[in-house]
Amino acid sequence: MIFEEKTLSSERIYEGIILNLRRDKVTVRNGTSYREIVEHSGGAVAAAINDEGKIVLVKQFRKPVDCVVLEAPAGKIEKGEDPAETIYRELKEETGYTADSMEFMTAIKTSVGYTDETLYIYLAKGLVPGETDFDENEAIEVVEYDFEDAYSMVVKGEIRDAKTVVAILLAKNHLQNQ
Amino acid sequence: MIFEEKTLSSERIYEGIILNLRRDKVTVRNGTSYREIVEHSGGAVAAAINDEGKIVLVKQFRKPVDCVVLEAPAGKIEKGEDPAETIYRELKEETGYTADSMEFMTAIKTSVGYTDETLYIYLAKGLVPGETDFDENEAIEVVEYDFEDAYSMVVKGEIRDAKTVVAILLAKNHLQNQ
Numbered sequence: 001m002i003f004e005e006k007t008l009s010s011e012r013i014y015e016g017i018i019l020n021l022r023r024d025k026v027t028v029r030n031g032t033s034y035r036e037i038v039e040h041s042g043g044a045v046a047a048a049i050n051d052e053g054k055i056v057l058v059k060q061f062r063k064p065v066d067c068v069v070l071e072a073p074a075g076k077i078e079k080g081e082d083p084a085e086t087i088y089r090e091l092k093e094e095t096g097y098t099a100d101s102m103e104f105m106t107a108i109k110t111s112v113g114y115t116d117e118t119l120y121i122y123l124a125k126g127l128v129p130g131e132t133d134f135d136e137n138e139a140i141e142v143v144e145y146d147f148e149d150a151y152s153m154v155v156k157g158e159i160r161d162a163k164t165v166v167a168i169l170l171a172k173n174h175l176q177n178q
Numbered sequence: 179m180i181f182e183e184k185t186l187s188s189e190r191i192y193e194g195i196i197l198n199l200r201r202d203k204v205t206v207r208n209g210t211s212y213r214e215i216v217e218h219s220g221g222a223v224a225a226a227i228n229d230e231g232k233i234v235l236v237k238q239f240r241k242p243v244d245c246v247v248l249e250a251p252a253g254k255i256e257k258g259e260d261p262a263e264t265i266y267r268e269l270k271e272e273t274g275y276t277a278d279s280m281e282f283m284t285a286i287k288t289s290v291g292y293t294d295e296t297l298y299i300y301l302a303k304g305l306v307p308g309e310t311d312f313d314e315n316e317a318i319e320v321v322e323y324d325f326e327d328a329y330s331m332v333v334k335g336e337i338r339d340a341k342t343v344v345a346i347l348l349a350k351n352h353l354q355n356q
Contacts, residue, residue: 002237035241063213064216068182069290113242160284
């Protein structure tokens with residue numbers, strides 16, 4: 001039987017724009033301990049693959065890792081929004097594409113040791129090009145790779161963003177079985 | 179050319195046990211903005227597969243998601259430690275196993291929008307059983323699954339912890355090519 005930690009008290013440390021931080025005092029097997037917890041509203045992600053078998057990715061500078069990151073299109077779930085709405089909106093905003101087919105593949109917990117963040121991962125197909133609609137603070141470059149090349153980049157460790165790694169590896173499985 | 183955000187100032191919000199939080203004021207294309215950044219020392223993770231083709235996983239209660247999570251053995255990188263040392267230590271502590279072979283597969287960035295956390299993911303083989311050595315606050319159950327069953331659980335969305343999803347999906351690729 002695995003011990004379940006009960007919350008004895010909770011301290012709000014920070015309330016921010018994209019995250020909050022709290023510190024919970026919890027029961028553990030031999031007494032009490034503290035858990036530092038980042039609250040995040042979660043996001044939606046797409047492995048977006050066009051009719052030529054190319055995957056649509058985006059490049060953007062990410063301050064937390066201080067470099068340009070190659071990523072699957074993704075965005076934060078707005079309050080009250082269904083993740084499927086989020087991914088249609090973000091795919092359109094970031095890449096200009098709308099998708100005829102949006103298949104839910106999985107939902108991942110990004111780092112269960114300290115955050116409640118969940119990312120919903122979709123396979124988008126039947127892509128129809130259109131205008132992009134970047135957020136004013138976003139600075140995004142859209143790039144397309146042959147899907148098999150992107151898959152190789154994941155296996156070689158050249159694509160390292162977790163949501164993008166999962167999106168591409170699971171898309172490989174789904175495409176093989178279709 | 180992708181715009182690179184420069185840090186104008188940085189505010190330390192919280193210094194904790196497993197994470198710190200800071201808020202950077204940065205240059206963006208049309209002025210300035212703020213970035214909320216969780217600092218984390220990173221971790222190491224193993225897809226540990228024994229000679230019978232079973233993967234060794236652990237179950238533990240995780241307060242941030244308030245439930246028991248099925249995960250690959252993993253742990254936080256201690257100051258000055260090489261991730262390869264981390265994973266030998268954590269695999270032994272959590273499961274009792276030592277590994278004859280530890281192959282680096284990739285390093286993932288868990289959530290580039292707000293954290294610098296990197297997880298180093300290994301394929302551990304040639305497992306030799308031994309005594310576990312749990313941290314006093316850990317409460318861990320060791321479980322073994324046929325690797326193909328664990329792979330199916332990832333594809334069906336039954337295993338959702340990001341590091342575990344990546345470890346299993348990449349192990350599948352590596353095992354197929356060996």
